[in-house]
Structures are given as structure tokens and as C-alpha cells.
Amino acid sequence: MTSRRKPIDALDSLVSKAGADRGFRERLLRAPREAIEAEFGVRLAGDHAIEVHEDSHHTTHVVLPPPPRLSAAERDAARAGAASLEFLRKTLHDPAPPMRPPAPRRARARPGMTSEAVAAAARASIRRGLGFLESAIGEDGAWHCIRFNVANPDIPRHFERPPFVSAYCALALERSAEPRARAIGAATRAYLAHTIEHPGLWRYYRHLPQDLDSTTLCSLLIGAHPWILLGRNVPPILANRDEEGRFLTWVLAADQPDVVAPFRIEADPVVNANVIAYLGDHRETRDAQRWLEALIAGGKVEGASKWYPDRVATYYAASRAMVRARPALDRLRPNLADRILEVADDDGAFGNVLQAAQAVSALDNVGRLDRIDAKRQVEEFLGAQHEDGSWPELLAFGDQTLKWGAIGQIGHGSEAVTSAFCIEALERLVEALRA
Numbered sequence: 001m002t003s004r005r006k007p008i009d010a011l012d013s014l015v016s017k018a019g020a021d022r023g024f025r026e027r028l029l030r031a032p033r034e035a036i037e038a039e040f041g042v043r044l045a046g047d048h049a050i051e052v053h054e055d056s057h058h059t060t061h062v063v064l065p066p067p068p069r070l071s072a073a074e075r076d077a078a079r080a081g082a083a084s085l086e087f088l089r090k091t092l093h094d095p096a097p098p099m100r101p102p103a104p105r106r107a108r109a110r111p112g113m114t115s116e117a118v119a120a121a122a123r124a125s126i127r128r129g130l131g132f133l134e135s136a137i138g139e140d141g142a143w144h145c146i147r148f149n150v151a152n153p154d155i156p157r158h159f160e161r162p163p164f165v166s167a168y169c170a171l172a173l174e175r176s177a178e179p180r181a182r183a184i185g186a187a188t189r190a191y192l193a194h195t196i197e198h199p200g201l202w203r204y205y206r207h208l209p210q211d212l213d214s215t216t217l218c219s220l221l222i223g224a225h226p227w228i229l230l231g232r233n234v235p236p237i238l239a240n241r242d243e244e245g246r247f248l249t250w251v252l253a254a255d256q257p258d259v260v261a262p263f264r265i266e267a268d269p270v271v272n273a274n275v276i277a278y279l280g281d282h283r284e285t286r287d288a289q290r291w292l293e294a295l296i297a298g299g300k301v302e303g304a305s306k307w308y309p310d311r312v313a314t315y316y317a318a319s320r321a322m323v324r325a326r327p328a329l330d331r332l333r334p335n336l337a338d339r340i341l342e343v344a345d346d347d348g349a350f351g352n353v354l355q356a357a358q359a360v361s362a363l364d365n366v367g368r369l370d371r372i373d374a375k376r377q378v379e380e381f382l383g384a385q386h387e388d389g390s391w392p393e394l395l396a397f398g399d400q401t402l403k404w405g406a407i408g409q410i411g412h413g414s415e416a417v418t419s420a421f422c423i424e425a426l427e428r429l430v431e432a433l434r435a
Contacts, residue, residue, distance in 0.1 A: 200233030245287020
């Protein structure tokens with residue numbers, strides 16, 4: 001169940017209402033879960049206990065945060081690992097296989113097929129894709145991606161399972177009502193709840209600081225977790241802004257290893273869009289909204305993102321924020337559709353299949369999917385799908401600027417990542433064809 005739009009200071013809102021409404025105060029003390037669920041219109045995660053305590057003139061409660069997930073020894077290892085990469089290697093898994101060649105072009109929809117027949121072919125493609133994802137996702141609900149060298153395919157590739165990837169992909173599957181998609185989403189939410197760090201933050205690698213990209217996407221997916229619902233992570237997010245009100249990527253605590261100094265100060269448009277999507281249209285996000293609007297409206301997106309490889313990824317994130325945080329970014333709606341369509345070539349193609357998938361979903365988010373040929377887009381996705389239901393591994397994200405000495409530029413992606421976004425796009429195209 002999704003929650004109603006809640007205030008950015010949800011916990012303060014509860015305390016304030018309890019001070020003004022004696023009946024609500026009594027309900028909150030007697031049955032906190034039920035009272036909070038009724039107040040915000042959400043069903044909270046069932047495996048997380050909630051207790052409400054009332055101070056009196058003679059009793060004061062002191063609440064201690066939970067101990068860190070990483071032990072003191074592990075935190076020390078992270079500091080050393082930043083230089084030696086030993087701690088990083090504990091985050092990586094068995095070397096990943098070489099990239100598979102592109103799939104032989106599959107049969108496309110036949111000329112003259114009705115919209116309903118093309119939609120049925122797309123539905124079958126979605127189900128094959130979900131079957132592949134079931135086999136690719138871990139038993140604990142964690143998605144994997146592959147860490148690779150962008151310039152040198154001979155450098156070993158490694159599987160990794162950061163929470164960010166799980167959230168990034170599972171959010172794309174939320175559009176699907178297929179039972180398999182719902183089951184994958186439930187497993188992913190359980191995995192993210194297991195990896196959350198107080199007061200509601202996540203990190204990509206164990207040796208890196210917490211970051212707002214991971215935190216906001218994970219928070220969007222498990223919004224019913226009490227720490228997220230009550231906005232426990234809002235203060236550290238709001239504290240992580242620059243002088244212009246833009247949100248910075250890394251949440252660098254005083255005792256964190258300084259492994260991000262070379263690229264600590266950056267405001268990434270995709271990261272800011274994800275923060276807006278999570279926090280909503282509030283005074284505290286207005287500066288970031290204005291910056292993002294100016295960047296997109298002014299045609300200055302190319303090369304603006306440090307972490308995402310192309311303009312489409314930024315447009316996709318901005319359109320998602322537009323939907324999730326209405327009326328945030330609404331002024332961009334007509335302009336954003338034009339910007340997305342500018343990416344297409346003379347034949348209407350949006351580059352590789354991952355770019356095409358995100359472009360389709362972004363156009364649907366701004367209500368302009370009618371400006372492309374839905375049948376043709378379905379044909380492109382069907383033609384690129386492997387026999388096992390997957391779509392090709394492509395660069396999805398990674399540091400676009402920093403060179404890591406002898407090992408070069410690091411990229412991340414996998415067949416599972418591409419497949420999640422292709423499934424999302426196909427779900428939207430099916431709706432358009434059957435409208």
C-alpha cells in the first residue's frame with residue numbers, strides 16, 4: 001500500500017498532533033502501529049516493532065541509536081581498504097563471465113498485426129523477462145550488477161550486490177502487476193530492510209561513506225519501514241546540501257575514511273532528482289528543483305552527471321521525480337518531452353535498448369507517449385531480447401569522469417539491470433496499445 005503525501009517532518013507532525021489531540025495521543029500510546037498507519041494511510045512493515053514512550057514530570061526517556069552494522073574492526077579495515085582495495089574485494093563476488101554477444105535479432109511483430117496482437121507479444125516478452133530475473137536475483141532478494149572496466153574488456157569483471165542496484169531495478173518493476181514482479185519486489189524490499197543503517201541510510205560499497213543516491217532510491221522502495229515513514233533520515237539528507245541548496249552525493253560523517261575527497265563536492269542532477277522524488281515538493285527541495293529545471297530547460301544536461309552515462313538517464317530520473325513528488329518539476333513537463341525526443345535519431349531510435357527503455361518510460365511519465373510509435377518500440381524490444389528472456393548487458397552507471405590510475409574508468413551494468421528497465425517500458429507500451 002502506498003502512503004498519502006506526508007509532511008517532510010512526519011515525526012514532528014505526530015508529536016504535534018499528540019500534543020493537541022488527546023484522543024490521538026491515547027491511541028498512539030496504546031496502539032502505535034495502528035495509529036500511525038491510520039494517520040499516514042500506510043501499512044507498516046510487520047517485522048519491525050514500534051514503541052511510543054511518554055515523558056512525565058518525573059520520568060525522562062533517553063533513546064540510544066542501534067550500534068553500527070559494521071564492527072569497529074570492520075570500520076578500521078574500511079579505512080585501510082580504501083588504499084589497499086582489500087576491503088573493497090570483500091564486497092565483490094566471484095569473477096563475472098565475459099559479456100555475452102548481442103542476441104540474434106528475434107522475429108519482430110509482423111506487418112499488419114493489430115495493436116492487441118502486438119500488446120500480447122509484449123506481454124509474453126515481459127513474462128520471459130521476469131522468468132530470467134527470477135533466476136538472476138539472489139535468494140536473499142539482492143540484485144547483482146557487474147563491475148567492469150569501460151575501456152579494457154580484458155580486465156577481470158566482478159559481480160557485486162550493492163543495495164543501490166536492487167532499489168534501482170526493483171523500482172522499475174513497480175509498474176508491473178505480474179505476480180512474479182510483485183514477488184521479486186517483496187524479496188528486494190526485505191533485502192533492503194536488512195541492509196539499512198540507522199537512521200535510514202545506505203552505502204554502495206562497505207568501504208565508502210553512505211550516499212544520497214542509494215539512500216533515496218532504497219527509501220522510495222521501502223517507504224513503509226518506520227524509519228523511512230517517520231523521516232528519520234531527513235535531517236542528514238537536508239544537512240547534505242551546498243550553498244546553492246543542491247544535494248551532494250556523499251554523506252561524509254566525521255569519523256568516515258576520506259576515500260571520496262577527490263570527488264566529494266559534486267551536485268549530480270540524477271542524485272538531486274532522486275532526492276526530490278523521495279522528499280517531495282517542499283521548501284527544502286525548491287533550490288534543487290530550480291537548478292534541475294534550469295539545467296534541463298537550458299539544454300545543459302550533456303556531461304552534467306558524474307554518475308550516469310547519458311542525457312536519457314537524467315531525463316528518466318527527473319520524470320520519475322515529477323510523478324512521485326507532484327507538483328515538483330511540473331513546469332518542466334512540456335520541455336522535458338521535447339528534450340527526450342531530441343535524443344532520438346532520424347529513425348526514431350533512442351540509442352541502445354537501455355536508453356530506449358528509459359526514454360519510453362520518461363515520455364510516459366510526462367504524459368507524451370503518444371509522440372512515438374508504440375508498435376515500433378515494442379518491435380525493437382522484442383528484437384533485442386535473448387532466448388532466455390534477458391536483454392543485453394549495457395553501461396548503466398559509473399564514474400564518468402574520474403580515471404582510476406592503471407585500471408581506468410569503472411562502469412556498472414548487467415543483463416538483469418537492462419532487463420528491469422525493458423520490462424518497465426514494455427508495461428507502459430502495453431497500456432498505450434490497449435488504451
